[in-house]
Amino acid sequence: MVGSITPEQNASAAEACLAAINDRFGGSGIESSIQNHSNDKKYAFVRIVCPPQHWIALAKWMKYDLSVNYCSMVTGTHFPDGSPERGWEVAYHFLRQPIQDQKPNTCTVHDVEKLSGMDIPMEFEVFMPLPQGDSPTVPSIQSIWVGADWNEKETWDLVGIKFEGHVNMHRVLNPNDSPEGFHPLQKQHKLRYHDHNEMYDDPQGFMRKPADEGRIK
Amino acid sequence: MAQMWITMGPQHPMTHGLWTLRVKVDGETVVDTEAELGYIHRGVEKICEARDFTQITPYCDRLCYVSAMTWANSYIYAAEDLLEADVPERAEYIRLISAEIQRLASHLMWLGAFGPDIGNLTLMTWCMRDREMFLDLLQELGGSRMHYNYPRIGGVKRDMPIGFADRVIAKTKLFEKRLDEYEMMLDESTIWLVRLQGVGYATAESMVDAGVSGPNVRAAGVNYDVRWAHPYSVYDEIDWEPSVEKPTSVKGADCYDRYRVRMEEMRQSCRMVLDALNKIPGGKNTNYANGDEMIFTKAPTRAPEGATGFSNYECTRGASQFYVQGGGESRGKNPYRVSIRSPMFLTIPYVAKTMIGYKIADIPAIMGSFDPCIGETDR
Numbered sequence: 373m374v375g376s377i378t379p380e381q382n383a384s385a386a387e388a389c390l391a392a393i394n395d396r397f398g399g400s401g402i403e404s405s406i407q408n409h410s411n412d413k414k415y416a417f418v419r420i421v422c423p424p425q426h427w428i429a430l431a432k433w434m435k436y437d438l439s440v441n442y443c444s445m446v447t448g449t450h451f452p453d454g455s456p457e458r459g460w461e462v463a464y465h466f467l468r469q470p471i472q473d474q475k476p477n478t479c480t481v482h483d484v485e486k487l488s489g490m491d492i493p494m495e496f497e498v499f500m501p502l503p504q505g506d507s508p509t510v511p512s513i514q515s516i517w518v519g520a521d522w523n524e525k526e527t528w529d530l531v532g533i534k535f536e537g538h539v540n541m542h543r544v545l546n547p548n549d550s551p552e553g554f555h556p557l558q559k560q561h562k563l564r565y566h567d568h569n570e571m572y573d574d575p576q577g578f579m580r581k582p583a584d585e586g587r588i589k
Numbered sequence: 590m591a592q593m594w595i596t597m598g599p600q601h602p603m604t605h606g607l608w609t610l611r612v613k614v615d616g617e618t619v620v621d622t623e624a625e626l627g628y629i630h631r632g633v634e635k636i637c638e639a640r641d642f643t644q645i646t647p648y649c650d651r652l653c654y655v656s657a658m659t660w661a662n663s664y665i666y667a668a669e670d671l672l673e674a675d676v677p678e679r680a681e682y683i684r685l686i687s688a689e690i691q692r693l694a695s696h697l698m699w700l701g702a703f704g705p706d707i708g709n710l711t712l713m714t715w716c717m718r719d720r721e722m723f724l725d726l727l728q729e730l731g732g733s734r735m736h737y738n739y740p741r742i743g744g745v746k747r748d749m750p751i752g753f754a755d756r757v758i759a760k761t762k763l764f765e766k767r768l769d770e771y772e773m774m775l776d777e778s779t780i781w782l783v784r785l786q787g788v789g790y791a792t793a794e795s796m797v798d799a800g801v802s803g804p805n806v807r808a809a810g811v812n813y814d815v816r817w818a819h820p821y822s823v824y825d826e827i828d829w830e831p832s833v834e835k836p837t838s839v840k841g842a843d844c845y846d847r848y849r850v851r852m853e854e855m856r857q858s859c860r861m862v863l864d865a866l867n868k869i870p871g872g873k874n875t876n877y878a879n880g881d882e883m884i885f886t887k888a889p890t891r892a893p894e895g896a897t898g899f900s901n902y903e904c905t906r907g908a909s910q911f912y913v914q915g916g917g918e919s920r921g922k923n924p925y926r927v928s929i930r931s932p933m934f935l936t937i938p939y940v941a942k943t944m945i946g947y948k949i950a951d952i953p954a955i956m957g958s959f960d961p962c963i964g965e966t967d968r
Contacts, residue, residue: 376817376825409899410673411666412681413820417899441797444901445930447912463912465899465930469818471797474810479835481812493818495901519800522938523930530634545630545967556635557926563639 375484377493379415385492386416389438393420396433402426407497417495424500424510431513434466439490442467443517446524448508448531450558459504462533466496502533512538530557590616595949599628603953605702606963610941610952617948624941626934630967637927642668642742642890645927650736652929653965655698656905657736658691658727660965663902665740666821667911671898671924672742674888679877680744681823682869683884686757687730687739688822689858689865693764694723695905696851696858699960700771703848706957707784712774719767722760729753744885754866754873761859768855775848785845789955791943792841800935803907805959808834808842808850815903828864829857844958851960890922891915906960907932931965 386406393404404420422430434440447463470482470491482491502508512535513520524535525544532555535541543550592615598604607628613621633652637645649664650657662684669676697720704712724734729750731737739746775781791801793809806813814831816824832853834846842850866873870883877883892898892915900911909932916925940959944952 376820409670411670411821412676415819441794442802443800444908445910445912445928447926447928449914449926463897463928465910465912467819467901467908469797469813471793471806471811471813473792473794473839473841474836476838477835479810479812479833481831481833482817484817493813495819495899497899517800518795518798518939519935522935523800526934543627545627547627556632561635563635 377415377484377487379413381487381492382415382494385489385494386418388489389418389494389496392438393418396437397426397430400426402430415495417497419497419499421499421501424502427498427500428511428513428516430498431516434496435516438468440466440468440494440496441471441517442469443513443519443523446520446527448527448533448557450531452504452559454504457503458501460502460508460531460533462500462502462508462510462527464496464498464500466498468492468494468496507534508532509534509536511536514538529555531555532558592620597952603706603956604963605957605961606966608937608963608966610956612944612949612952614949617950619944619947619949619952622941622944624938626937626963627967629963633968634927634929638923638925641922642672642892642924643922645924646740647736647738649929650738651964652931652968653904653906653962654735655962655964656691656695658687658731658739659695659902659904660909661737661740662688663900663904663909664911665742666900666902667898667913668742669888669898670900671892671896671913671915672889674743675886677744677883677886678823679748679869679871679883680885682865683730683745683749684740685822685824685827686749686862686865686869687727687737687745689862690723690726690757692858692905693761693855694720694727696855697723699851699905700848703957703960706953708780709775709778712771715767715771715774719764722764726753726757726760729756741885743888747879748875748877748881748884749873751874751876757862757866761862765856765859768852768859772852782845784951784954785843785848785958786837787843788947788951789844789847789943789958790838790840790842791939795841796939799939800932801907801939801959802932802936803903803905804832804850804854805842805847805907805936807832808836808846810834810836810842815901815908819901821900821902823865824861826868827861829861832857844954847958891918892924893917894919894925904932906962906965907936909965929968931968933960933962933966937961937966 407419445465449461595612598609599607609625611623652660697716701713701716731739793811812833834850836842894917896915898913910930912928914926
């Protein structure tokens with residue numbers, strides 16, 4: 373039977389990462405904290421809130437000093453009704469995976485209980501709030517993680533976040549001839565039924581309104 | 590000889606879906622490639638913003654029509670993280686069993702589609718025959734053949750039907766024997782070995798850097814699996830071992846390693862299903878009523894503003910991830926933003942680049958061995 377990462381291993385790795393980040397970037401405006409998933413397992417991960425100007429320094433340090441080798445997703449979100457300093461947000465998700473190339477005819481089967489230090493898998497979440505405006509811009513990390521390349525392409529294509537320094541940016545999911553400035557996940561583009569009560573008003577909908585219509589839910 | 594660009598796809602047997610691989614060739618040798626995606630982009634993320642948390646599950650089923658159950662589960666774990674739902678242990682076991690049966694069906698679909706790529710049409714008929722057994726099992730749970738809409742936030746839709754456990758045991762034991770037959774047919778076939786061995790090398794570190802995950806990375810000799818590294822569900826209570834393949838070269842895993850690792854993974858899935866049925870709380874032959882507290886706990890339907898949920902889930906092709914943001918009162922029961930990360934979205938551009946240096950005839954073998962699925966890639 374293979375063991376799983378224990379809560380103790382998970383907590384100690386999260387605390388070590390947090391201490392390392394605070395040690396290196398404390399006082400620079402980068403805020404980090406340990407969060408727990410609310411599922412059964414309550415596993416911990418590291419959440420970092422980083423201003424865009426420090427992002428490249430932090431990213432390089434994470435990759436080369438903290439062994440964060442896997443850029444799994446980049447999510448842009450549009451907050452048109454948000455505060456002036458948070459009109460957009462980019463959320464990055466990273467994983468640390470204990471992976472190295474193998475010599476021929478060998479394989480690594482981790483003895484999970486003995487994993488320690490930098491070998492314990494860990495999850496990182498980096499938030500980058502951006503001010504209101506028409507051109508949200510963050511520096512590109514394409515040259516640091518290869519996996520960030522297509523994630524950034526997608527985020528620009530769908531949300532319209534500009535990645536400064538990204539080479540060969542192009543549409544990936546929308547058609548190549550989409551109009552310039554059209555990014556469908558921005559909130560001014562509304563689907564039918566976008567507002568949750570709309571479907572009740574629609575003649576093709578349920579033809580009824582909920583009992584608590586008009587009250588704050 | 591002059592170099593030229595050839596377009597393979599969107600309609601090409603190699604693509605296993607709708608996408609375009611542009612290949613620059615020098616004679617028979619591939620010197621450059623470009624992948625073009627987006628042909629079946631449906632805007633699922635945008636649609637999800639206009640739906641309740643519970644209404645999103647069917648859309649996640651349709652992300653990948655070959656492994657609907659694992660994708661729905663993946664979303665459910667993110668939504669439960671966001672809504673802070675509790676899940677009964679029996680429901681977790683049923684989810685595990687359904688996900689592993691889905692993994693068997695998905696890998697059989699992969700093998701059945703990969704065989705004709707290599708020139709082995711018999712394999713397709715065999716795999717379709719066996720996949721049908723598992724689709725029948727999933728149909729008993731979800732009510733339909735492909736899109737089950739089975740997991741719920743806080744549990745599962747209904748309990749396992751009476752006799753389901755016996756049928757699962759009979760079918761997985763039969764299938765374990767059939768796996769030996771497959772190996773007899775494939776591992777001793779010269780054509781199969783010549784087409785797969787020494788083709789499509791990829792090292793573990795380059796794959797991880799590019800965002801490839803799951804069986805494709807384990808084929809390169811590294812045991813990394815979300816099921817033990819970022820545990821969810823009840824995998825820590827079940828008897829299983831991740832399948833890891835020893836690569837034969839310093840250049841990493843070839844197509845043959847990726848085929849082997851999936852065969853072993855099917856064995857492990859059989860083992861997990863059988864073990865989970867033994868350990869399931871409440872007994873394998875009990876059928877609790879819909880909504881019983883053994884299989885379902887009522888969950889909150891509204892998420893506070895600024896709350897986020899994230900799930901990292903070992904799907905059949907690698908780690909699928911969901912990131913869900915709650916919207917507070919103004920958004921009612923709808924999420925503010927749902928972001929989906931498909932393992933194949935990053936794998937396909939990577940695979941396109943690994944083809945450089947091989948012959949045109951190797952392209953279907955290399956592409957097929959990574960198990961592409963375009964439904965989840967384009968979303």
